[in-house]
Amino acid sequence: MMGASMAGVTLEQARAAKTAALQYFEKLGTVVGAGVTRVDDDYAVKINLREPLADGVDVPAEIDGVPVRVEVVGPIRKR
Amino acid sequence: MRLESAQGLKQQLLQDIIVPFTATEAFAVGARALNTVPRIHRSIAIGVAPHNGEFRIAVRLQRPTLVDSPIVEQLTRQASGEIDIRLIGRVDKRAKRRSTARGNDGRADRSGTATRSAPARGERSRRSGPTVRAQATHPWYQLDARPLLIGASIGHFKITAGTTGAFVRRGTTVHVLSNNHVLANEDQAKTNDWILQRAPYDGGKQPAQRVARLKQWVRLKPTGTNFIDCAIAAIQPNLAYDAGRLRELVSNTDRQLAGVATDPLDAGDFVHKVGRTTGPTKGRVTAFDVDNLVIGYDIGNLRFDNQIEIEGTGRTSFSDGGDSGSLIVNESMHAVALLFAGGDQGGTNDLGLTYANPIQRVLRDLKATLLF
Numbered sequence: 001m002m003g004a005s006m007a008g009v010t011l012e013q014a015r016a017a018k019t020a021a022l023q024y025f026e027k028l029g030t031v032v033g034a035g036v037t038r039v040d041d042d043y044a045v046k047i048n049l050r051e052p053l054a055d056g057v058d059v060p061a062e063i064d065g066v067p068v069r070v071e072v073v074g075p076i077r078k079r
Numbered sequence: 080m081r082l083e084s085a086q087g088l089k090q091q092l093l094q095d096i097i098v099p100f101t102a103t104e105a106f107a108v109g110a111r112a113l114n115t116v117p118r119i120h121r122s123i124a125i126g127v128a129p130h131n132g133e134f135r136i137a138v139r140l141q142r143p144t145l146v147d148s149p150i151v152e153q154l155t156r157q158a159s160g161e162i163d164i165r166l167i168g169r170v171d172k173r174a175k176r177r178s179t180a181r182g183n184d185g186r187a188d189r190s191g192t193a194t195r196s197a198p199a200r201g202e203r204s205r206r207s208g209p210t211v212r213a214q215a216t217h218p219w220y221q222l223d224a225r226p227l228l229i230g231a232s233i234g235h236f237k238i239t240a241g242t243t244g245a246f247v248r249r250g251t252t253v254h255v256l257s258n259n260h261v262l263a264n265e266d267q268a269k270t271n272d273w274i275l276q277r278a279p280y281d282g283g284k285q286p287a288q289r290v291a292r293l294k295q296w297v298r299l300k301p302t303g304t305n306f307i308d309c310a311i312a313a314i315q316p317n318l319a320y321d322a323g324r325l326r327e328l329v330s331n332t333d334r335q336l337a338g339v340a341t342d343p344l345d346a347g348d349f350v351h352k353v354g355r356t357t358g359p360t361k362g363r364v365t366a367f368d369v370d371n372l373v374i375g376y377d378i379g380n381l382r383f384d385n386q387i388e389i390e391g392t393g394r395t396s397f398s399d400g401g402d403s404g405s406l407i408v409n410e411s412m413h414a415v416a417l418l419f420a421g422g423d424q425g426g427t428n429d430l431g432l433t434y435a436n437p438i439q440r441v442l443r444d445l446k447a448t449l450l451f
Contacts, residue, residue, distance in 0.1 A: 031371055032373040033366075033370070033372045034368045034369065034371050035366035035367060035369030036279050036367055036368045036369075036390060037366040037367075038158075038346040044406070046364070046365070046366040046369075048372075048432075051374075072424060073424050073425035074168065074422050074424035074425065075169065075422060076373065076374050076420050076422040077374065077375045077432065078308070078376050078403060078419060079110065079398055079400050079401065079421045
């Protein structure tokens, strides 16, 4: 799943990696969102977690060559 | 200061400032059934914290909108700056211990616990205070708006308050657009139920504030995947509305709605909205195509796919409870999304993230055309 970063990640590549990232992180914690974002002008995957991962759990820098950004966003409510 | 001094000052600040504040202030409340509104609202906790061998006042804010607020300035002044202010957001009885996670970019993730220094004089945000319903003067978006305006308070007669998103035409009838949970009370409402503007939580009564009747909504799915949270209500005949005016949207000046955007949003795009609670705010798209978005509703947690994520710019959050239904526009004033959810953590400023449905899907599924 993890691989070398690809130069100029396309939107399609990011969308494909999003699905893989969601499956990967669902095993580690409570995922409350998986989307596409940008890191340094490249497309990337964004994984939102409800709570921080357990101490010592490593977060992959990329999945299928697409950068992954992880953020703890807490609970989300209707507004 | 010494422990005894800190404890004494804490008690004084609690009695003189915080208790009167919590007794008179009306805090932002999400659009929800009126009979589910809590009697006690999240606001400010106060205590004593150790600091370099001495002690100082500890202030813990449970709402991002309080970060740059006048009451925090007042507490800071009274404590002569010997104060430790932190945003802790919502605290749940089942909250797990907040350990520090570290992202793959090496930055420490503060898990939504922001620490800030005392605000500098003059730094306060214009809209820093919480909902001001209990104050002598109310912002226009919490009052009756005649003609009806985008951004104004609205809601089903059994809910608290949400926001007038936009005006749409379905068939030959003009409707107001907002969320299902604002106009249809999470599918609990019936066709032709009355919609009030201003909403009940802002003092809207029947029959005085009746402005529309609920007509169409997309049902929320307790299981499976949702894509939109939307509803429309037919405006009463002869009731005036201004479909194009985005009042005070940018730098306190009006803008004109330009239609529906044709290009999809990208991360980094700037957007604007005006909503019932936080008024006009500017935001930045932080993610799109967001799937598996889990949102807490009164009927339980619901999953949404293909959503847009937005953070507030500067020292403000993009939205708060009661802003649901706000129309979100891009910098060319084209409609891009319908605001419906948010949290208190995350984003560059750690003041929370907002979520919205792509407006094209909303209009398509409601078989409605945006008026502007």
